[in-house]
Amino acid sequence: MPVAYENPIGQDQFVPAENNAVGEAGQELTKRIKDDLITIVLGSIYRYAQARRNQNRRRVYALARLPQNWDSYGAPAPNGTSVANAILVLNLLESLNFDPTRILPSAEGGIGICFVQGDRYADIECSNEGEVLGIYYAGAQMPALLETDATGASISAALERIRNHIRG
Amino acid sequence: MPEERLFRRYRREDYLGNQFSGLGFAFPKQSVNRGKYSNPEDVLFSNTDEFEGWGVLYFRAQDLPLRFPPDVAQYTFYPRHVPDDEMYPHSEVWCDRLPQTGAYVEPASKSVRKLFRAFMSQRVRVEIEAAV
Numbered sequence: 424m425p426v427a428y429e430n431p432i433g434q435d436q437f438v439p440a441e442n443n444a445v446g447e448a449g450q451e452l453t454k455r456i457k458d459d460l461i462t463i464v465l466g467s468i469y470r471y472a473q474a475r476r477n478q479n480r481r482r483v484y485a486l487a488r489l490p491q492n493w494d495s496y497g498a499p500a501p502n503g504t505s506v507a508n509a510i511l512v513l514n515l516l517e518s519l520n521f522d523p524t525r526i527l528p529s530a531e532g533g534i535g536i537c538f539v540q541g542d543r544y545a546d547i548e549c550s551n552e553g554e555v556l557g558i559y560y561a562g563a564q565m566p567a568l569l570e571t572d573a574t575g576a577s578i579s580a581a582l583e584r585i586r587n588h589i590r591g
Numbered sequence: 592m593p594e595e596r597l598f599r600r601y602r603r604e605d606y607l608g609n610q611f612s613g614l615g616f617a618f619p620k621q622s623v624n625r626g627k628y629s630n631p632e633d634v635l636f637s638n639t640d641e642f643e644g645w646g647v648l649y650f651r652a653q654d655l656p657l658r659f660p661p662d663v664a665q666y667t668f669y670p671r672h673v674p675d676d677e678m679y680p681h682s683e684v685w686c687d688r689l690p691q692t693g694a695y696v697e698p699a700s701k702s703v704r705k706l707f708r709a710f711m712s713q714r715v716r717v718e719i720e721a722a723v
Contacts, residue, residue, distance in 0.1 A: 494602075495600065496617065496621070497617075498617060525604070525607055525612075527612060527615075530614060531614075531618065531708075535612065535614035537607055537614070542610075544607070544610045546614060552701075554701055556702060558613065560709065566613075566706055566710060
């Protein structure tokens with residue numbers, strides 16, 4: 424007859440009574456565990472990076488739910504094409520170990536992934552029509568365009584240029 | 592030519608540090624209000640307070656490039672006063688090819704549009720800071 428295995432609880436082992444906490448004590452316990460978890464996650468560069476990347480993906484999907492005219496000047500909402508390309512850009516960024524500063528909807532219709540460091544700015548914009556175009560500049564310098572054919576290879580090349588520009 | 596400011600509302604997220612993202616600008620015929628006929632806060636006017644907390648930015652009419660792109664000029668940009676029933680100062684940023692036709696011409700290339708949006712984003716200034 425199979426017998427269920429149980430860890431023996433000896434004199435030197437005990438179940439912390441606080442795990443049964445209710446009311447105020449329970450809330451305190453929840454808060455402490457949450458704080459500990461945040462400390463653990465923040466303490467791990469890998470986990471922190473993962474959390475940030477997941478947040479970026481969630482941001483892209485959230486932008487897909489914007490209404491038409493979200494900017495009050497008639498901007499189209501991002502569509503499935505721009506979302507798919509924005510996710511592709513995020514995947515490529517991950518392989519370059521390079522994180523965006525912000526992800527914004529584009530007033531032209533689409534999603535832009537932005538990078539800023541001091542007076543250096545760059546973005547790569549995924550349009551609702553399927554185009555993926557980048558731009559970069561520093562200060563008042565004339566902006567430089569990065570054209571892609573929306574394939575992984577050409578987007579990667581553009582992102583590398585942006586990374587080099589942003590990191591100086 | 593005397594300086595004239597062209598106003599437009601914006602949200603805080605379009606500013607990254609002290610840089611306005613060109614993603615906040617659009618073609619065609621970007622809407623602005625003429626400073627000659629309005630106050631900056633007029634672009635925030637709404638019967639339903641829908642723009643509460645939005646900010647106002649401006650660029651100068653003179654900032655619009657007469658020859659663009661600078662290295663191989665193909666287009667010219669200028670403000671065109673297009674008053675509407677509820678907003679007399681309403682204007683639009685128009686584009687024409689070179690040599691000028693007198694009509695609105697949409698640049699065929701998305702690249703020129705992207706370049707222009709970035710170019711203008713470098714020239715905007717905040718008039719009323721956004722809270723949202």
